[in-house]
Amino acid sequence: MATTNWLMASPTPSVFLHPSVNPRLAFASIKNQTLVKTRVSFLTNAKRRLPVVLSMTATEEGAVKSVLPGNGISIMVNGCTGKMGKAVIKAADTAGVNIVPTSFGSASEAGQTVEVCGKEITVHGPTEREEVLSSVFEKHPELIVVDYTIPTAVNG
Known part of the structure; x- marks a missing residue:
């Protein structure tokens, strides 16, 4: 796998995070494809821990x-x-x-x-x-x- 600047939720790759355009956030969600009913951990190519902020919105x-x-x-x-x-x-x-x-x-x-x-x-x-x-x-x-x-x- 090529070195990229993104995070992937495991055990199932259902949430992909990418660098955010907002400088205050480290990563933002690209798309939530399916629901994960187990614990979610994040895999990254970096050796350091990164704070992750997830938020969901819906239209009114x-x-x-x-x-x-x-x-x-x-x-x-x-x-x-x-x-x-x-x-x-x-x-x-x-x-x-x-x-x-x-x-x-x-x-x-x-x-x-x-x-x-x-x-x-x-x-x-x-x-x-x-x-x-x-x-x-x-x-x-x-x-x-x-x-x-x-x-x-x-x-x-």
């Missing part, structure tokens, strides 16, 4: 499109009236995951509207679960459901 349009209903991953948190349910919604919202404005809870919570992160989430009781869940799956095909309901809400 692409970021918005990925969290609209029907695009990307959506999360529905059952039992969202509790402390853990609210914490998961806040974390998902911060991460940019689409929050489904529907939740399931106990019969006593049915009909409530809970506001978390500026989003109003309607809580449905056990008697409505089949009908509501099928409509949620139609709108959000890539759905993750997190369940913090109490056992009596699920079992009757």
Whole structure:
């Protein structure tokens, strides 16, 4: 291999870095061709260690499109009236995951509207679960459901 001024991620050469045009950065990414699910180490022809800065950006349009209903991953948190349910919604919202404005809870919570992160989430009781869940799956095909309901809400 010829001596060149670039870095390659290993074990799979999926990230190639080249000298950056910005004098403050040592290297910049050329193209991320595939995802690497293992640790990434960098091979270089130089004997010295180099600081590496990696950054990823997305267009605003692409970021918005990925969290609209029907695009990307959506999360529905059952039992969202509790402390853990609210914490998961806040974390998902911060991460940019689409929050489904529907939740399931106990019969006593049915009909409530809970506001978390500026989003109003309607809580449905056990008697409505089949009908509501099928409509949620139609709108959000890539759905993750997190369940913090109490056992009596699920079992009757």
